[in-house]
Amino acid sequence: MRVTFGEFALDLDSRQLLGRSGEIHLVPKAFELLKALIENRPKALGKRELQERLWPDTFVAESNLAILVSELRAAMGDSARRPRFIRTLHGFGYSFIADAVETSDRRSRDSSGSLCWVVWHRRQFRLAHGQNVIGRDPSAAVLLDLPSVSRRHAQIVVEIAGATLQDLGSKNGTLLRGQRVTSASALQDGDKIQVGSVTLTFRARTPGSTQTQT
Helix, strand or coil, rough: CEEECCEEEECCCEEEEEEECEEEECHHHHHHHHHHHHHCCCCEEEHHHHHHHCCCCCCCCHHHHHHHHHHHHHHCCCCCCCCCEEEEECCEEECCCCEEEEEEECCCCCCCCCEEEECCCCCCEECCCEEEEEEEECCCCCCCCCCCCCCCCCEEEEEECCCCCCEECCCCEEEEEEEEEECCCECCCEEEECCCCEEEEEEECCCCCCCCCC
């Protein structure tokens, strides 16, 4: 299950908060806090209820909860004074106030058991079974918010038989292994994909592989 809000997506299966540039690191307690607030939206959750959920059978100072909220806001660029996502109810607790959409996230768990992703610097973008758009569009699976990248620049289609790369009529073109992509082209593990000024590395593995994700 994936919950999308603003420019972010919370993947409940992989326990990831995803933003425009890939995964945003959250400590486990911060992830659980965000999950609780989103699942109970728009209901406000009291501080005691949240403390019992996050630290069951353990006494912790109330400041610990406030610190987690601050970490979440910092991670999402939110503000306590002008909140977009998390609102403080002074003397009570917190609520999630943004519009959110729940979707069934069929990641590459098809019957072949394949797993595909692309890497840009230290960022990893997991690819779902089916179409995965690369571009500046906020809904893109591989979101690259750069001037040289078109809104819907290219796409990777993941199927049981393998993955293919297609250019979507981009302004600056798409290169695979140094060659311009003019039709659907098969992808192999380790392939270099150039999208505008960005070079991505396509990675793929199957169950039983000892390959390290890099």
